[in-house]
Structures are given as structure tokens and as C-alpha cells.
Amino acid sequence: xxxxxxxxxxxxxxxxxxxxxxxxxxxxxxxxxxxxxxxxxxxxxxxxxxxxxxxxxxxxxxxxxxxxxxxxxxxxxxxxxxxxxxxxxxxxxxxxxxxxxxxxxxxxxxxxxxxxxxxxxxxxxxxxxxxxxxxxxxxxxxxxxxxxxxxxxxxxxxxxxxxxxxxxxxxxxxxxxxxxxxxxxxxxxxxxxxxxxxxxxxxxxxxxxxxxxxxxxxxxxxxxxxxxxxxxxxxxxxxxxxxxxxxxxxxxxxxxxxxxxxxxxxxxxxxxxxxxxxxxxxxxxxxxxxxxxxxxxxxxxxxxxxxxxxxxx
Numbered sequence: 001x002x003x004x005x006x007x008x009x010x011x012x013x014x015x016x017x018x019x020x021x022x023x024x025x026x027x028x029x030x031x032x033x034x035x036x037x038x039x040x041x042x043x044x045x046x047x048x049x050x051x052x053x054x055x056x057x058x059x060x061x062x063x064x065x066x067x068x069x070x071x072x073x074x075x076x077x078x079x080x081x082x083x084x085x086x087x088x089x090x091x092x093x094x095x096x097x098x099x100x101x102x103x104x105x106x107x108x109x110x111x112x113x114x115x116x117x118x119x120x121x122x123x124x125x126x127x128x129x130x131x132x133x134x135x136x137x138x139x140x141x142x143x144x145x146x147x148x149x150x151x152x153x154x155x156x157x158x159x160x161x162x163x164x165x166x167x168x169x170x171x172x173x174x175x176x177x178x179x180x181x182x183x184x185x186x187x188x189x190x191x192x193x194x195x196x197x198x199x200x201x202x203x204x205x206x207x208x209x210x211x212x213x214x215x216x217x218x219x220x221x222x223x224x225x226x227x228x229x230x231x232x233x234x235x236x237x238x239x240x241x242x243x244x245x246x247x248x249x250x251x252x253x254x255x256x257x258x259x260x261x262x263x264x265x266x267x268x269x270x271x272x273x274x275x276x277x278x279x280x281x282x283x284x285x286x287x288x289x290x291x292x293x294x295x296x297x298x299x300x301x302x303x304x305x306x307x308x309x310x311x312x313x
């Protein structure tokens with residue numbers, strides 16, 4: 001990564017009484033596949049709107065390749081490709097027409113536009129569907145057209161909001177394959193929001209948002225290193241009593257999440273027999289796993305990723 005391509009400094013935004021973003025800061029490097037992940041209401045959509053210049057932060061700065069995106073959004077928009085969570089295709093137009101007319105909105109015309117549309121149809125394997133109305137396409141094909149359309153003006157930054165919403169597993173994998181090719185072959189910088197942890201694992205770097213604040217940020221490998229080793233999960237009829245007993249006997253921290261107990265410990269497989277021997281009648285089940293990004297979220301926030309947010313936006 002050569003340098004910071006986008007710089008976000010202490011942006012904040014509130015909807016009436018709800019703080020959606022609270023002094024959020026991060027940077028995106030040129031050529032990155034950057035992920036903003038968080039539970040529903042964590043601040044992802046507001047971040048997306050600000051980065052796509054649809055919304056101005058109430059405080060803070062957003063610099064795109066040195067240009068001020070808050071005070072001069074019109075200078076930024078021609079260089080953005082935006083894919084919304086909800087479909088933004090004209091259903092009565094064909095695949096080719098959707099891409100073609102989008103290019104005209106960006107001031108493209110003539111041979112340059114026709115060549116670009118042809119190249120995009122080939123790149124996304126849409127040649128055979130070029131004349132078909134988009135209303136007849138599957139969800140995965142519609143997403144391909146959406147992304148192809150967003151690239152017709154050769155943007156510097158591609159922004160996608162929950163891009164796999166409504167897609168089946170095969171279509172999801174295909175979409176990430178196309179995005180990875182764009183990044184590696186063209187050096188395109190890509191930012192996407194998601195609430196799916198497995199998608200965050202595919203990124204160059206991931207930003208965790210929760211209650212409108214940055215929880216942590218780094219590569220997936222760096223983030224998982226924040227955990228203390230393997231993750232042991234225990235079920236018990238009396239989890240609070242078992243939690244206190246384990247902490248007293250083994251002097252290890254135990255976190256209770258809902259009705260489950262979680263222990264982070266190196267060489268967890270060697271520790272489990274001691275646990276079972278010490279509390280054979282209190283442990284209903286035990287599982288062992290390597291740390292995931294969802295484990296990290298639980299570690300940092302004390303609750304599961306899909307848990308309700310409560311009062312914040």
C-alpha cells in the first residue's frame with residue numbers, strides 16, 4: 001500500500017437524540033479492500049453515506065486523495081463508484097442499457113463509452129445477457145450489473161453498502177471473486193460495509209464500529225492476535241456459579257455471554273481435561289476453537305455480534 005488514499009478525522013453525526021457516529025477516525029490506503037463491520041445500528045450506513053458524499057458530517061474532516069469531500073463534494077463524486085444495498089437498476093432497461101445510460105450521466109459518449117460498456121460486459125461475464133431486461137435476472141446477476149455500472153466512469157474509489165444482501169452463497173462467492181480481481185488487476189480501492197463476519201475476514205483491513213465508535217481496526221490476522229489464544233466455550237445449568245468456581249480454582253478470567261461461558265487461553269486443548277475433571281457435573285458441553293473476528297467482538301464488547309444495540313443509533 002503506497003499511501004493513505006482517504007483520511008477520516010473525528011467525524012460525528014447524530015439523528016435527533018441518537019448518536020450515529022462519535023468522533024470516528026480511520027484511513028484507507030490506495031489499493032485496499034477495506035471493510036467497515038458492525039452490528040445493525042453500529043454506524044455503518046452513516047459512514048457509507050458520508051463517504052459517498054450523500055451526507056455531511058456534523059463535525060470532522062474527510063479527505064479524498066487530498067481533496068476536502070465535506071466542503072467540495074462535487075469535486076469528489078465523479079471519482080466515486082457507489083453500489084447501494086437496495087437495487088438501483090432500471091428494471092425495464094436491458095443490462096447493456098443500464099450500463100450505457102449510467103456512463104452518459106457521467107458525461108461519457110461515443111466510441112469511448114461503447115468500448116467501456118463492451119469491456120465491462122466481458123469482464124463480468126454478462127455478454128450473453130446484454131440485451132436482457134434486468135427485471136428477469138437473478139439476484140447475483142443483478143449485483144454484477146450494479147458493480148459493472150458503478151465502474152463505467154473508472155472511479156478511484158468503489159464503495160459498496162452491504163453488497164451481498166439477499167444473495168445466495170454461490171453468488172456471494174462469485175461477487176467477492178470479481179471484487180478481488182478488480183483490486184489486484186486494476187489497483188482499485190474498495191470499501192464495503194457488512195454485518196457478516198466471514199466477509200470481514202476477506203478484507204485487507206477491517207474497522208469495527210459499535211454504538212457509533214471505533215472499537216478496533218487492523219488486518220484480520222492482527223485483530224485475532226488481540227485474543228489470548230484458543231477460545232473455550234462452556235454450557236452449564238448454573239453458568240454464574242461455574243464462572244466463579246473456575247476463576248477461583250484456576251485464576252483465569254471467564255466471560256459470561258448470555259448463558260455461555262467463554263475462556264481465552266493458549267493451549268486450550270490441554271486445559272479442557274482439567275476443567276472437566278474439576279467440574280464434571282456442572283459442565284453440560286464444551287467446545288474449542290481458534291479465535292475468529294466474532295470472538296474478538298465478544299471479547300471487546302461483552303456481547304454477541306447480533307445482540308440488540310440498545311439506546312445508540
